[in-house]
Amino acid sequence: MIRIYTDGACAGNPGGPGGWGAVIYDEGGARRELSGRDPNTTNNRMEITAVIRGLEATPSGSTVLVLSDSEYVIKTMTRGWQRKANTDLWRRLDALVQDRQVSWEWVQGHNGNPDQERADALAVAASNGRPGPVVPTAMPATAQAPQAPSLSHLDSQGRARMVDVGWKPDTERIAVARGFVKMQPETLRLIQEGRIEKGDVLATARIAGVMAAKRTPDLIPMCHPLPITNVAVELEPDEAQGGIRIQATVKTVAKTGVEMEALTAVAVAALTIYDMAKSVDRAMRIEAVRLARKSGGKSGEIVLED
Numbered sequence: 001m002i003r004i005y006t007d008g009a010c011a012g013n014p015g016g017p018g019g020w021g022a023v024i025y026d027e028g029g030a031r032r033e034l035s036g037r038d039p040n041t042t043n044n045r046m047e048i049t050a051v052i053r054g055l056e057a058t059p060s061g062s063t064v065l066v067l068s069d070s071e072y073v074i075k076t077m078t079r080g081w082q083r084k085a086n087t088d089l090w091r092r093l094d095a096l097v098q099d100r101q102v103s104w105e106w107v108q109g110h111n112g113n114p115d116q117e118r119a120d121a122l123a124v125a126a127s128n129g130r131p132g133p134v135v136p137t138a139m140p141a142t143a144q145a146p147q148a149p150s151l152s153h154l155d156s157q158g159r160a161r162m163v164d165v166g167w168k169p170d171t172e173r174i175a176v177a178r179g180f181v182k183m184q185p186e187t188l189r190l191i192q193e194g195r196i197e198k199g200d201v202l203a204t205a206r207i208a209g210v211m212a213a214k215r216t217p218d219l220i221p222m223c224h225p226l227p228i229t230n231v232a233v234e235l236e237p238d239e240a241q242g243g244i245r246i247q248a249t250v251k252t253v254a255k256t257g258v259e260m261e262a263l264t265a266v267a268v269a270a271l272t273i274y275d276m277a278k279s280v281d282r283a284m285r286i287e288a289v290r291l292a293r294k295s296g297g298k299s300g301e302i303v304l305e306d
Contacts, residue, residue, distance in 0.1 A: 005022065007021050050123065103302060105300065206233045231249070
């Protein structure tokens with residue numbers, strides 16, 4: 001996945017000189033910096049421009065994570081904030097996103113992240129008439145490549161542990177996961193008509209998914225027990241694709257997220273469908289169990305798919 005850290009700046013906002021900056025890590029870890037200047041602009045236009053120019057530097061069809069401290073950009077792209085201004089830039093951004101797999105992450109500004117701080121420094125320098133490189137630049141040989149993130153579930157001696165989250169604040173956290181059970185058309189028809197010998201497949205799978213979300217800490221060793229406030233499991237027969245689509249939404253107010261609970265709900269609902277219908281279709285396949293989006297906590301909202 002390509003990562004792009006972006007930022008924008010404007011002196012005398014609105015209507016003053018502005019700049020934008022982007023720090024890009026390619027899939028292989030190579031690092032690039034981009035920046036540019038506009039003599040008469042606004043901070044919001046520079047924030048959007050930074051994302052546009054960053055995405056323009058990525059190949060068509062690539063998978064990209066955009067990290068920005070601009071709620072204006074992130075929430076417009078993930079929550080549908082109204083686009084009352086800068087419509088020309090939004091159109092350009094939409095066209096780039098349509099041609100790539102883009103996910104979004106809000107990061108707190110000036111929080112010590114060196115890449116976000118560098119994007120900010122590039123933007124400020126550009127706004128002051130000192131733009132940095134506007135073409136890809138290779139990472140200097142003396143620069144230290146970004147280290148792979150440490151595994152938080154291992155201690156200094158490599159032993160498995162539960163991560164201490166006691167210092168984190170309680171926030172509302174939501175996770176949505178999805179999956180698909182592929183089957184023969186006749187199997188789907190039997191399920192829809194309630195003619196599977198073991199009983200109501202959809203109702204049973206829905207209950208199984210809810211129960212699984214609540215029992216996730218008993219199944220995944222390092223998961224924290226959480227006060228789940230809601231679990232919704234939706235099952236949608238899809239005759240065109242020949243199967244059943246599954247979506248689980250899990251909510252809590254806690255110190256850590258519920259991604260695993262949502263994924264577990266989907267997986268167990270899918271397994272229940274398989275178990276109840278395998279006597280008539282042993283070729284069924286459980287496919288594409290994945291996280292679709294999450295929100296809450298330090299990382300804010302992350303949207304991996306609509």
